[in-house]
Amino acid sequence: MKKLLYILLFSFSILGLAQAPELTPLSKISVVTCGPGSELYSTFGHSAIRVEDPSLGINAVYNYGTFDFTTPNFYMKFARGKLDYSLARQNFAYFLKEYEYENRWVKSQELQLTLAQRQSLFNFLETNFLPENRDYKYDFFYNNCATKIWDVLKEVYGDALVFDESYLNELHTHRQLIRQKVKINSWAGFGIDLALGSVIDDVATPKEHMFLPDYILKQLEVAQLNGQSLTAQPKVLLEAKDQDQGSSFLVSPELWLIVFLVVILLLTYFDFKNNTRRRWLDFILFFSTGLIGVLILFLWFFTDHSATAGNYNLLWAFPFNLFIAFVVALKKGPNWIAKYAVLLAGLILASGVFWMFGAQEFSPLLLAVWAALIARYLFLFWSYHKPKIA
Numbered sequence: 001m002k003k004l005l006y007i008l009l010f011s012f013s014i015l016g017l018a019q020a021p022e023l024t025p026l027s028k029i030s031v032v033t034c035g036p037g038s039e040l041y042s043t044f045g046h047s048a049i050r051v052e053d054p055s056l057g058i059n060a061v062y063n064y065g066t067f068d069f070t071t072p073n074f075y076m077k078f079a080r081g082k083l084d085y086s087l088a089r090q091n092f093a094y095f096l097k098e099y100e101y102e103n104r105w106v107k108s109q110e111l112q113l114t115l116a117q118r119q120s121l122f123n124f125l126e127t128n129f130l131p132e133n134r135d136y137k138y139d140f141f142y143n144n145c146a147t148k149i150w151d152v153l154k155e156v157y158g159d160a161l162v163f164d165e166s167y168l169n170e171l172h173t174h175r176q177l178i179r180q181k182v183k184i185n186s187w188a189g190f191g192i193d194l195a196l197g198s199v200i201d202d203v204a205t206p207k208e209h210m211f212l213p214d215y216i217l218k219q220l221e222v223a224q225l226n227g228q229s230l231t232a233q234p235k236v237l238l239e240a241k242d243q244d245q246g247s248s249f250l251v252s253p254e255l256w257l258i259v260f261l262v263v264i265l266l267l268t269y270f271d272f273k274n275n276t277r278r279r280w281l282d283f284i285l286f287f288s289t290g291l292i293g294v295l296i297l298f299l300w301f302f303t304d305h306s307a308t309a310g311n312y313n314l315l316w317a318f319p320f321n322l323f324i325a326f327v328v329a330l331k332k333g334p335n336w337i338a339k340y341a342v343l344l345a346g347l348i349l350a351s352g353v354f355w356m357f358g359a360q361e362f363s364p365l366l367l368a369v370w371a372a373l374i375a376r377y378l379f380l381f382w383s384y385h386k387p388k389i390a
Helices: 001-016 074-079 093-100 115-128 148-158 175-179 187-195 214-220 251-274 279-301 319-328 336-356 367-385
Strands: 028-034 046-053 058-065 084-091 106-110 135-137 236-240
Touching: 028 115, 028 135, 028 214, 046 093, 046 115, 046 148, 046 214, 058 093, 084 093, 093 236, 106 187, 106 214, 115 148, 148 214, 175 187, 187 279, 279 319, 279 367, 319 336, 336 367
Parallel strands: none
Antiparallel strands: 028 046, 028 106, 046 058, 058 084, 084 135, 106 236
C-alpha cells in the first residue's frame, strides 16, 4: 500500500500536482552516456540522468535533448537557432530499447550521493520538468544535452562539486572536437566546415570539451563532491555490435569534387582551344558560389547560432556572384567582368593565406573547388580580352 502511494505521488508530480516523492535508501541516480548513431543528429552521442528507486517503482530518464516537431514555424526556428529544446522524462526500459534498436552503446555512472543529496537532485529535476521550466535555449556548443548534465549538478551542489581541469592530456579546438565524430571526407563533415565559422577554431577550455558526451563521462570519473569521488566506475549497459560499414568512397565528397575539378579543367581547356566560352558553365559556377555565400551570410548575421560567426568561406563563396551570374551569362558582358574574375581568384588565394596563418581552418576538400574556380576565373579574364567569343 505504501509503495502504491509513492507511485501515485510520483505520477501526480508529472502534472505538477504534487512535490517529488521522498526517495528511499534503495534509490540510485546515474549519468547515462550513449554512443554515436548513424544519423547526423545522433553522431555526437547523448547524455541523460537516470533516477531509480525500486521501492517506489521509479526507473526514469531525464533527457534534455528533445524538441517538438509540431512547434509553429519549426524549420525556420531550427535554421535560425531559435528552437527551444526541452527536458523530457522517459521510462528507462523504453529509452534503452531505442538505443538497442539503433545499435549504440550505453554506459552508466552511478553518482556516489547520500540520500539527502539524491533527494536534492531529484527535486531539482522534477521542478525543472514542470511545463513552465522544462524549455531552454539550445546551443550546440554551450547548452546542449551533455553540458546540461554538469550545469544541473553544479546548480544542485554548488561549490561542493569540484571540476578537475587535468582530466585531459590534450586540448582541442571546437572544430577538431567535431571532427572526432564526423569524418572530414563525408558530406556532413564538408557541410559543417562550410557552415561553421572561425569562432570554432579557438582552443576549447576543458569545460567546453564537455559539449560532447564522451568528455562528460571522462570528467565525471575524476570530479569530486565534498572531497570524495563523484561517480563509481562506468558500467556497460549496452554493447554496440560490429557492423560492416562497406566502402563509401564512391559517394564521398573527395571523389566527386575531384570529378568536378577534372570536368571544369577539361571544359575550360576546350573553351580555350576553340576560342569559345560556355556561358551556362560560368552561370552555374557564379550562381552556386553566390548562393552558398548568401547562406553563409544568413547563418552569420541572421541566426542565433553562435558557431556560424566569422565565416571566411565568404572569401571564395562571394555573395555578389549570385547577381553577377546573370551578367556572365551574356554573350558579351561589360569589360569589368575581367577584373572582377581576377578579384575572385585573389580572394581564393586570400582564403589560403587565412588558413595558413590560422584565422580559420577550411575543409581540405575545398582545394579541388578552389583549383577549379581559379582556373575558370583566369580563363574568364583571358576570354574578355579576346576580340571574338562564340
